Amino acid sequence: MVQIRRWAGIATALLATELLVAGTAAHAAPAPDPVRVNVEDAVTAKLLGQARAATADHADESDTRVTVTRRAGGWAFGTAVTVTSHEEDIHPTGAVFIARAEAGTWRVNFDGEAGFSELAAESPLVNKQEKAVFARTPSTMQAGGDYRTGMALPFAVGQTWTMTSGPHGWGGYEAPYSSIDLAGGDQVVRAARAGTAYTMCTGWIRVIHDRGYSTDYYHLWSNISANGTAVGQGAYLGYTGTDVTCGGAASGRHVHFGLRQNSAYVSIAGHGLGKWEFANGASAYQGGARHGSAWVGAGGGLYNYGALGFNQAVVDANGGGTLTRRSGPGSGYGALGSVGDGATVTVSCSANGTSHTGRYGTTALWNRLSDGSWVSDAYLWTGVNGPINGWC
Incomplete structure (x- = not known):
């Protein structure tokens, strides 16, 4: 695994890949002419474009980490992370990417995008397990009133952990409130549902599931090193911790758990995890979850009943x-x-x-x-x- 930071050539990459990274048009086989832009710069250009659009801040090249974990011919695969401040609770953002050399530059797509599914189906770098998950073009299911996830809570079934913080943004106070903080029990963080796992950076694991969903687990200690590792529901991912290698803050050991769908964080409210339905509060970090008529707010204990079946x-x-x-x-x-x-x-x-x-x-x-x-x-x-x- 090679981790590379590229500060030069970003502007060139952004211009050269402006049309290709969108991934919405049909594409021919990789062109034989020389690639004029390195893949790290092309990925960084797209990552920064998304970060600026999402947060309206001034993220720059020094805030990014592009890790190419697989490379062959005109293909590359890896992770891309935008690092944040370590002085406040603003968490990093990132993506798993697939890139293909085309017409002297790179077509780049991030996990959850329709173009990512297209590239995954063709890429020799994507294994059979990953293709089974990636090759399904996602749809915006919750817009049709479908909030089923098939997920348990991210710890052992039968344990009760404290929801130290109710629904809040992945980065803190921003919408959507995609995340909750959990601590307690045996402190072992486990996959909420089967999928493929990736180490985004030290302390941060992403698991990509079916139905367009993925889950993020941050602040982990002794987490697994994963590069497309197949994990089952309940598989060990790491221990709760206070790691902030890629940014953010943690005053006590916990897991910052986030829900994503179709390449973006989505509101955890309305979704079912461990047979609890989550609900937002009046502001970030408030809110709670309901199981039957029982309500648990921030600071209360959540018992993991396991995943609710789709029927x-x-x-x-x-x-x-x-x-x-x-x-x-x-x-x-x-x-x-x-x-x-x-x-x-x-x-x-x-x-x-x-x-x-x-x-x-x-x-x-x-x-x-x-x-x-x-x-x-x-x-x-x-x-x-x-x-x-x-x-x-």
């Missing part, structure tokens, strides 16, 4: 202790018993029935459970608006 739901009786199961999709059908608040249920299919009002509004949708009984969708958290396993 499962958590019962939210909206303050009640139980939810009545019916023989059909409506309150006029006979009662078949009840299911407790906070329980996990599996949904077979859905149908419309009598209308009811729960924590999230009014709906006529009913869900048939795997045991054949029915419950109103008004009292379930599924992570999606509408049926989660088709219509009956």
